[in-house]
């Protein structure tokens with residue numbers, strides 16, 4: 001058995017969005033930009049300049065690396081804030097709040113790292129949506145923690161085995177930059193044809 005690999009926090013987000021997409025990106029090394037990924041990259045490039053400052057009673061630090069040896073997690077934060085001795089992560093996203101919970105998982109994973117690095121319990125985080133300029137509170141509750149830990153384990157297994165999860169056509173495929181590579185409907189049809197033989 002190989003040692004468990006460290007998982008990029010961003011891979012959890014991809015896995016929660018679509019396991020097949022996560023495999024394409026982190027096992028097969030595929031990545032293709034579309035309008036959404038380019039907007040996201042521009043936003044993160046703006047945010048990812050290491051800086052530290054105090055804004056009134058809030059301490060802020062941007063673009064630092066987060067790590068957890070317990071969960072074998074690593075990733076770069078957009079923004080970490082501390083107020084009244086309480087730390088919390090803030091993740092920047094383009095657009096509006098989506099229908100999926102993958103962004104909440106990413107914030108929770110950052111909180112798990114931050115807990116290990118600071119020795120403090122993290123009860124909340126935020127997602128900042130660039131389109132609306134609003135922050136959405138993410139409660140780091142037991143349910144979200146369990147979901148994040150299960151996703152970490154699933155991604156670790158994906159990296160260890162390299163086993164490709166099936167491409168399944170869902171509404172999420174509409175915004176996926178890898179649609180042209182994946183062609184989930186065509187893959188399903190070929191699979192059904194093979195089963196019928």
Ligand code: SF4
Pocket residue numbers: 017018019020021024167168169170172173174176177178179182183184
């Ligand atoms: S097109 Fe759909 S099934 Fe294929 S990688 Fe993207 S989200 Fe996943």
